[in-house]
Amino acid sequence: MIAFVLQRLLQSIAVLFAVGLIAFSMFRFAGDPVNQIVGVDTPYAERVAIRKDLGLDDPVAVQFLRYAGNVVRGEFGTSYQFRQPVSALLAERMPATLELALCATIFALTVGILMGVYCALRRETWLAKVFLAISLVGISLPTFLIGILLIFLFSVTLGWLPSFGRGDTVRLGWWTTGFLTASGLRALILPSVTLGLFQMTLIMRLVRAEMLEVLRTDYIRFARARGLTTRSIHLGHALKNTLVPVITIAGLQLGSVIAFSIITETVFQWPGMGLLFVQAVQNVDIPIMAAYLLLVAAIFVVINLVVDVLYTIVDPRLRLSTGRSA
């Protein structure tokens, strides 16, 4: 068990190292950083001094180690566009993205599971077929198109919900939250649905397929023979067993929710990390791009690690087989 966790930990560190190398090399590919800092009329001697100050004359390996050391301490450099430390910019934007991702995941899980269970239990009803059709559209349509459609429906035509921004936020220490004001909550609805729709369709199809599979097994037949109510069989026995893979997928998808928030945040002008990243790409702000890349990689790696370890704890068979092979 410990050997397995250690092995996975080493792999995760290797992945982060590789991504760090990519992030570092982005700085080298993308032109001369000195040009990003100085003006056109800066004299040559001053440029050389800045070059030396930034340590750009050192060997590449030394520069990489210094970069890695800074990253470990949470220093990602200074943004070219904002002239502020990237870490401060990211910290300022992070609450918005995390709250959006949380709401999107909750939406995807509750609605996805409910629709999935309904589609599995009432397979032949027209409503189940409508749900399936919606799920196909949800998988096919690009996220930004869904966002625009929702804005057109609920903001432009009906005027019910705001089409951009976070509404009023409350500051709790360094964290800003939209959960505590009515306008903040209203502003969360459309972006959360847009971001969560893809995950929702995925979860719905998964729950449906798993439920149909489980309902065919012997222990469900046995539960029926024992005369348990349909309700307790479906929800107490069948659903419980479908939830393990669902939670795994939902956990693994959490990383893509954060990455896909790039698109949702652009559509709704949501002041999160994704919007910051898109602006960075448009303006070739390499420090922000590199930091965001590393951050997303770290989130993905941690999630994968946690899911893997949880799996071995939950499923004893996995523990045995890896124990033997290790």
Added chain:
Amino acid sequence: MKASTQDILPAPKRSALARFRDSDLYASFRRSKLAMGAFAVTLLFFLLAVAAPWISPQNPYDPAQLELMNSSLPPLWYADGVSPFALGTDDQGRDVLSAVFYGLRLSLVVGLLGVVVSGFLGILLGLVAGYFGGVIDTLIMRVADVQLTFPAILIALVVDGVAKAALGSQMDANAAIGLIVLSIGLSFWVQYARTVRSSVLVEKNKDYVQAGRLIGLSSPVIMVRHVLPNVLGPVFVIATINLALAIITEATLSFLGTGLPDSMPSLGTLIRTGNRFLFSGEWWIVAFPGLALAGLVLAINLLGDWLRDALNPRLQ
């Protein structure tokens, strides 16, 4: 030997259509109304894209043809709609219908090229990894693993951003197309590589590969001429579904403002520029490109779904 192959070859060629008609694939296609519908819609979009220069009332790339007099006209079925602008015009007097036709053309070209590049890269790396194994295999598959931890759209954005930084902002539209194709190719190769590799691992232990080695064929010949045709089935399925994904990726990049420029709009660029007019009531500028994109992607996806089921031996 050579002469006899040439004698035999023309015969199956002539009957290729007939063979296709007798195949299970065609029978399954004829049975599925959804597949036939999706195919018809996809074909229609392809035809519109190919015929765009001849059927469009206006060339949307030619600034000389745009007249500000004609700007922001509603579609024809409104009282103040003006012929020939069937679906209205945007703020610069660009005909929406023509822009959609040309946008379709660009989206499909970028999508197809993206699929070709990612497919080529993935098949090549998958073949090499599976056939040679060892260190090469480990190396390629580790890179694939690392890349899988990122969503494709993020990789495409980063490739696009870095290349723009390296090339400078003075890029013409053709360079932008090449760049976007490259970033799509680099984002989607992993799935091909994994599929091809796992099929090759099975195939390479079969007798025909051993026989090929025995008669002294070189590794590249065995890989490309003999192993590759046997692993192509799943690759076609991936390619179809990836065409939809590549089109979505291009549209998303263009929507985010890092894809194709406004002077040469793809469907995504049209949606981005049209999005601004949603609140001023000029819904047609964004709605029709959006509808075209949604229809195209949905049809290709349905076709891919059907192809996956039809080629899956377990479901037959």
